[in-house]
Amino acid sequence: MTTPDLERRVNSRLDELYERHVDEHEDEVVEYYDPEAPEEEKESFGVSLVSTDGVAFETGDHDLPFPIQSISKAFVYGMALEDCGREAVLEKVGVEPSGEAFNSIEFDDKARRPHNPMVNAGALATTSLVLHGDEPEKCMERILAALRRYAANDSLHVDEELLAAQFEDTDRNRAIAYLMRSQGMIEGDVEAVLELYLRQCSVFATTHDLGMMAATLANGGVNPETNVRALEGRYVRDVLSVLYTCGMYDAAGQWAYEIGIPAKSGVSGGIMAIVPGKLGIAVYSPGLDEYGNSVRGVKVCEEISDRLGLHVFANESEDILLRAVG
Numbered sequence: 384m385t386t387p388d389l390e391r392r393v394n395s396r397l398d399e400l401y402e403r404h405v406d407e408h409e410d411e412v413v414e415y416y417d418p419e420a421p422e423e424e425k426e427s428f429g430v431s432l433v434s435t436d437g438v439a440f441e442t443g444d445h446d447l448p449f450p451i452q453s454i455s456k457a458f459v460y461g462m463a464l465e466d467c468g469r470e471a472v473l474e475k476v477g478v479e480p481s482g483e484a485f486n487s488i489e490f491d492d493k494a495r496r497p498h499n500p501m502v503n504a505g506a507l508a509t510t511s512l513v514l515h516g517d518e519p520e521k522c523m524e525r526i527l528a529a530l531r532r533y534a535a536n537d538s539l540h541v542d543e544e545l546l547a548a549q550f551e552d553t554d555r556n557r558a559i560a561y562l563m564r565s566q567g568m569i570e571g572d573v574e575a576v577l578e579l580y581l582r583q584c585s586v587f588a589t590t591h592d593l594g595m596m597a598a599t600l601a602n603g604g605v606n607p608e609t610n611v612r613a614l615e616g617r618y619v620r621d622v623l624s625v626l627y628t629c630g631m632y633d634a635a636g637q638w639a640y641e642i643g644i645p646a647k648s649g650v651s652g653g654i655m656a657i658v659p660g661k662l663g664i665a666v667y668s669p670g671l672d673e674y675g676n677s678v679r680g681v682k683v684c685e686e687i688s689d690r691l692g693l694h695v696f697a698n699e700s701e702d703i704l705l706r707a708v709g
């Protein structure tokens with residue numbers, strides 16, 4: 384339970400965290416997802432922590448909507464598990480970290496499937512499982528309904544302009560998808576799968592929404608504000624396991640080592656991280672590092688994980704002692 388005093392104190396700590404990170408990232412930015420964006424947009428920076436009892440602590444641009452991009456892969460994977468069951472999904476997409484960039488054209492040749500659902504090839508396979516040969520637009524309504532349940536926000540929507548722009552510029556995904564069909568890894572209408580995949584990437588949400596979505600995963604699949612279930616409880620473990628090992632592109636191992644909680648990033652600069660039973664964390668800041676992860680996002684998560692001792696393998700008693708004397 385929180386009290387107004389506790390909330391005030393946590394919020395002021397978060398404001399300090401914002402100040403510590405707001406000026407320090409520039410020289411580490413390798414690229415922006417949207418290099419043409421106005422400078423002030425590139426400088427956006429929001430942080431949101433949502434507890435599993437639904438209390439949000441936030442700072443910066445936490446109400447600014449941005450495209451969730453690859454973060455959508457986590458939720459659509461959950462949906463595929465619900466639709467098809469674990470075995471059928473595992474047949475089509477593995478759970479092994481690939482160590483490759485998100486858009487690499489690499490497959491698990493032994494099992495004849497993409498390595499995992501968090502790289503584009505795997506996400507295309509998952510999306511095709513959710514599509515079931517349906518109309519992409521109609522299926523997107525189902526995905527949106529689920530995302531809205533996670534976020535407790537009915538205004539989440541697809542940005543049609545971004546969708547059209549992504550469609551113009553998706554040759555690599557198109558190549559991956561056709562190659563997969565030629566090898567029997569996906570079936571049916573490839574263009575429909577691509578459309579649905581790009582639609583899920585084009586959903587706009589705020590850092591607050593994303594914090595809430597992460598808190599829903601942290602809360603066993605039930606949104607802590609509405610008490611509405613967004614994902615069947617038995618699949619939460621599967622989604623979080625894959626996020627832990629594969630959620631941060633080819634920096635997933637480094638992330639697991641340093642920060643130690645399941646997470647997913649997207650090329651627009653969002654990161655969501657999940658502390659099971661405790662907390663959802665979301666950060667948005669568009670400057671990306673060489674792996675395509677938000678520079679500030681990684682640093683902020685690292686600091687939060689360190690300070691709160693969130694690493695799943697942290698030696699709690701030692702950490703508590705260190706914090707007591709530090």
Ligand code: GLN
Nearest residue numbers: 452453485503584649650
């Ligand atoms: N729409 C992007 C793509 O498929 C999303 C990828 C991402 O966020 N990594 O290329």
